[in-house]
Structures are given as C-alpha cells and as structure tokens.
Amino acid sequence: MNPTLLSLIELQHMDRMNPTLLSLIELQHIDDEIRGHRKQRDELAANLVRLRAILVQMDKDLADKRGRLTEATSFYDDKNIDLAADTERLGHAKQKLLAVSRTKEYAAMQKELDTLRKKSSDDEAELERLAAAIQEYRASVQAQEAKLAEIQAEVAREEATSGERLGELEKIIGGIASKKIVIVQTMPKDVVSRYEKVIEKRDGVAVVLAAQGRCCGCRMQLPPQQWVKVQMGKELHHCASCLRYLYYTPQAAAAAVG
Ligand SMILES: [Zn+2]
Numbered sequence: 608m609n610p611t612l613l614s615l616i617e618l619q620h621m622d623r624m625n626p627t628l629l630s631l632i633e634l635q636h637i638d639d640e641i642r643g644h645r646k647q648r649d650e651l652a653a654n655l656v657r658l659r660a661i662l663v664q665m666d667k668d669l670a671d672k673r674g675r676l677t678e679a680t681s682f683y684d685d686k687n688i689d690l691a692a693d694t695e696r697l698g699h700a701k702q703k704l705l706a707v708s709r710t711k712e713y714a715a716m717q718k719e720l721d722t723l724r725k726k727s728s729d730d731e732a733e734l735e736r737l738a739a740a741i742q743e744y745r746a747s748v749q750a751q752e753a754k755l756a757e758i759q760a761e762v763a764r765e766e767a768t769s770g771e772r773l774g775e776l777e778k779i780i781g782g783i784a785s786k787k788i789v790i791v792q793t794m795p796k797d798v799v800s801r802y803e804k805v806i807e808k809r810d811g812v813a814v815v816l817a818a819q820g821r822c823c824g825c826r827m828q829l830p831p832q833q834w835v836k837v838q839m840g841k842e843l844h845h846c847a848s849c850l851r852y853l854y855y856t857p858q859a860a861a862a863a864v865g
Contacts, residue, residue, distance in 0.1 A: 669748070700723055823863055825848050
C-alpha cells in the first residue's frame with residue numbers, strides 16, 4: 608500500500624481507538640526507551656569497573672616484578688662482594704707464593720692459587736650473566752610501567768567521558784520517567800497495576816501488537832471473535848496465553864508482516 612495512504616489510515620484508526628489502549632501503547636513505548644537507556648548506563652558502568660580491575664591487576668603484576676628485580680639486584684650485590692673478597696684472597700696468595708722457598712710448599716701454594724683463580728673467573732662470568740639478565744628484566748619492567756601509564760591515562764579519559772554520559776543518561780531516564788507519571792495519572796488504576804504486573808513477569812513487555820490473528824508476543828492464535836475486536840481497538844483485550852494487552856494498527860501490522 609502507498610505509505611502516505613497507509614499513514615492516513617493509521618491516523619484515522621488511532622483516532623477511533625480506545626484512549627486507555629493508546630495510553631498503554633505509549634506507556635510500553637516509554638518503558639522500552641527507559642530500558643534501552645538503562646542498559647546503556649549499566650554497560651557504561653560495567654565497562655568502567657572492568658577497566659579499573661585491569662588496572663589493579665596490572666599494578667599488582669608490576670609490583671611483583673619490581674620485587675623480583677630488587678631480589679635479583681641484591682643477589683648481584685652479594686655476589687660482587689664475594690668476588691671482591693676472592694680477588695683479595697688471590698692477591699694474598701700471590702704475595703705468599705713469592706715468599707715461599709721450599710719446592711713442596713711452592714707446589715701446594717701454586718695449586719691453591721689456581722683454585723682461587725678458577726673460582727674468581729667463574730664468579731666473574733656468573734656476575735656478567737646476572738648483570739645482563741637484570742638489565743633485560745629492568746627494561747621489561749620499564750616497558751610495563753610505560754604501558755600501565757598509557758592505560759591509566761586512557762582509563763582516566765574514559766572515566767571522564769563515561770561520567771558525563773552517565774549523568775546525561777540519568778537525566779534522560781528521569782525525564783522519560785516523569786513523562787510516564789503524567790500519562791499514568793490519566794489512566795484507570797487497575798489497568799496500570801495490571802500493566803506493571805505483566806511487564807514484570809513478561810520480560811518488560813506488557814503491550815503487544817496482534818497481526819494476522821496472532822498475538823505477536825507469544826505467537827498464540829487469537830479466537831476469531833477476539834481478533835475482530837482487537838482490530839477495532841474499541842476496548843482492552845489481552846492475550847489468554849501470555850496475558851499481555853493486545854493492540855492492532857494497520858501500519859504496525861503491515862510492518863510486522865513485512
Ligand atoms: Zn500472547
């Protein structure tokens with residue numbers, strides 16, 4: 608059907624519809640909007656919580672790494688002191704060797720000197736390896752520190768923009784909720800309380816379209832007499848199966864059928 612004609616028919620149809628039914632449709636529309644905004648708000652908040660948790664974990668990892676670096680550095684320092692002591696012992700042994708005159712004693716001293724030399728050179732090699740490993744580890748800690756700072760800045764920016772957006776969303780939700788209060792005041796109390804009960808039990812949907820003789824909420828086939836009445840829209844009807852209020856408008860039904 609021609610879209611202009613269809614929207615004209617739609618307007619005419621809605622003019623004849625029961626005002627409480629029209630209010631119910633609007634109420635459902637408002638609740639859908641509120642739900643959408645709340646979902647957005649909760650996602651934003653959850654995202655911030657997630658980001659903060661990542662930061663805490665990164666900070667903890669970094670603290671562990673720094674601890675290990677401190678341990679390795681102090682081990683290195685101890686080894687350096689050992690090496691200095693070995694070098695000193697080596698010096699003494701050399702002095703002693705010069706003073707020795709007997710061959711037997713000389714051979715024993717020479718052996719001691721060799722052992723000391725070997726130990727000293729092993730220690731030196733180990734220290735070198737240790738220094739290289741420490742340097743590499745320190746570089747990795749520094750890289751992680753830089754990364755953490757980067758993420759911290761990103762989280763700070765995210766917190767600022769999300770905070771702003773969260774405030775906006777709260778304001779929007781508040782505005783829509785007050786619109787709802789105004790509409791509710793014009794409606795019969797029993798209809799509103801039934802609406803609220805159904806919306807709570809049926810995934811936030813208490814008013815659904817009926818198209819091609821079916822409830823679009825649960826796909827249940829309506830009794831023919833009820834389907835006719837629902838199409839006329841003069842009174843309130845609800846689906847016997849899912850208990851949702853039913854409405855029909857030509858445009859919505861056409862869109863639902865596709
Ligand atoms: Zn139903």
